Amino acid sequence: MDAIIDLLQQNALMPRSDMARLLNMSTEEVEAAIAKLEADDIILGYKPVINREKWGTEKVTAVIEVKITPERDGGFDRVASRIAKFEEVQGCYLMSGGYDLLIIVEAANLRAAAAFVAERLSTIDAVQATATHFRLKTYKENGTFHHFDVSSERLSVTP
């Protein structure tokens, strides 16, 4: 199972017949294993890794540190799920350290992101404070490099 997950993490679109050859399995076995990972909610989805600079989109991404007051019943979970449900929120993590939630927000533009923080996030009762950081450039995302600078000068035949 781990080997299949590793391969999917490298390239979720790899043909299942190739995966079968790599893992000494049959294509049917690979398909069944992936179906099971999906059915068991171990694999929740597949997303492309996008180079936003080339895409030329106006969208902005902000990383927001959020301090919240936990509740007597449910701790951080209820507030976290309330925040996570906003469409703009792409990621939401409970963190150790100086703040509680780290959320990743994608908005149509800077103004929309600011409005989300000011009008949606900060107005939640349990939210004590926020610190918003905007992404300027992506170098590596989900294990994929965005700016390749690799040269290979291997000889074509060596002993």
Place this chain on the structure above:
Amino acid sequence: MSIAIAEHIKGIPRSGIRDFFEIVQSMSDVISLGIGEPDFATPWHIREAAIYALERGRTGYTSNLGLPRLRRSISDYIQKHFGIRYEPLSEILVSVGVSEAIDLALRALLNQGDEVIYHEPCYVSYAPSIVMAGGVARAVTTRADEGFILHAEELEKAITPRTRVLMLNFPTNPTGAAMDPEELEKIAAVCVKHDLVVLTDEIYSELTYEGRPHHSIATIPGMRERTVLLHGLSKAFAMTGWRIGFACAPAELIEAMMKIHQYSILCAPIMGQDAAIEALDRGEQSVNGMRREYEMRRNFIVSSLRDMGLDCPSPRGAFYVFPKITSTGLSSRDFSLRLLHEKKVAVVPGPAFGSGGEGHVRCSFATALDQIKIAMVRMAEFCRELKA
């Protein structure tokens, strides 16, 4: 004027690989399965450690035997992974790749006319190294149907009163053969009986598959005192260009090898030695990751070659497959040349690795999977067209 070249050098043939390389170099868009080095760059943490060492100005000569700190790392690494201990101060020499260590050991051991037995098909440098050290090279041909392992009986048949050294290389380039402990014990018994020194090139020892462990002949009782264990960083750590190898052997032999090394090389480059410390101390995870990747590619290439109707045993180690191509009706050389010209895929003809290589070609899977995939599609077309 023509410069007279020494007779013993004139007599050494050029490497068959070199000829082939020159043809490949003259063509464009070739996918090469002919490369005997990892396609991975050296893991970043190792490169980063080397950069740090350079920043601190570590750019000088080192002790002839190599940095003491590196020799301690080698000693610990060999003890952990091979189960045998060598004394860092007197029993380990850091060389410029395993190739130099082989040369040093042969020159330190051989008198003119002494014989050295090695198994073929094998790495291209063994026979010339023996000859250049004044020895006589005696090949024992290993057989495909026996997994290219060396049998004690075959070894014993090749021994003469002049035989001094046995050279071993398991896992083997180009066949991927590996030896089980029982077979190694029989070889060891023959070596003890005939008082042979063993040079064992174990450069591929980390790259064994299906979870099978590597066994070194040096660990067999009675062998440590007559064995030179040769290893290096090139293959498992993807560090070919750093040129760091090492020899572990009894102190008196290391001392003799050091004399030659000291006057010819002085020391291995310090940049490589600093990188090697990081690799040996903290590189295990990187090696494991690369091994997993090689194993998957091995599975892929073996199953693809079998689908083409080629007889291709799954190699137990290293990163080469050595399929039999006689069913195509072509010689190794014709197969390789036609595949290169008609489909632009480079493989190395088996006879480049000596006797027993005819009828085979070597395909390296130290090549990115997307390249291997294209190569396999083209090779399958080639084989289909040959049958048509």
